[in-house]
Amino acid sequence: MIKSMTGFGKAEFEVNNKKITIEIKSLNSKQIDINTRTPALYREKDIIIRKAIAEKLVRGKVDFNIYVENLGDETNSKINEPILKGYYNQLNEISKELGLAVDQSTLQAAMRLPDVVKTEYETLDEAEWETIYANILAALGDINDFRENEGKALEADIIGNVENISTLLKQVEPFEKQRIEALKVRLTDNLEALKMNGNVDENRFEQELIFYLEKLDINEEKVRLANHCEYFFETAKQNGASGKKLGFISQEIGREINTIGSKANETNIQRIVVQMKDHLERVKEQLLNVL
Structure with missing residues (x-):
């Protein structure tokens, strides 16, 4: 959760x-x-x-x-009466010597002198x-x-975006078949354009073609991406702090999406990859606030 x-x-x-x-x-x-x-x-x-x-x-x-x-x-601050009276008497004597009137201001002056108010610590x-x-x-x-209440809203948004990535992954397959056929046709046409039909070893050409197509194969990436999404769902259901773990899984999801995009060589698949990346960015943004 x-x-x-x-x-x-x-x-x-x-x-x-x-x-x-x-x-x-x-x-x-x-x-x-x-x-x-x-x-x-x-x-x-x-x-x-x-x-x-x-x-x-x-x-x-x-x-x-x-x-x-x-x-x-009750208050912690108390007036220190002996000190206040001492200050007041001294000010009284000084005022008389100077011929000044003794009034309420004398007491106010005494109240401002050090240690008149003491604080008793509890x-x-x-x-x-x-x-x-x-x-x-x-x-x-x-x-x-x-x-927990905030997490429910986060969970709905995060899980929804990962589910969208899973759905988009299934949409890759039809275009993948078209992609392979298009690659074969393009390579054959390019070879014909070079007018080297008589000097080409057909067996070697087929071997090179198979090697090239294997390098562009995305089946492994699709399987890993599907597994990462499933692992994400399982982890999100666990109790306790899962934010960091979900962050690591989202990084793995991103790697597989990027690899599919780099191998795609097909416009429709690349468009699907862009949509996957958009949903993944929303997931990463929301995961920053997940415990």
């Missing part, structure tokens, strides 16, 4: 007077590329977060964000973390569901 690398997952919940929002977004990438943005309180769990993302999403460029909104009156509550981690896994579940 084909899955997309594009997805979005989200979880919102409340814990310990906090509203926490987790957002995960993924886009296509050759490898797993994780970018996390978390508040300082949860950074000690960054390795655990990255491990969970890598296990669940496997591949893609992933942006992970945790947003925290405090719902209570320690992470393990019960809170367990709730957060459970919601991270839920958001990863959402993004995987999103990827």
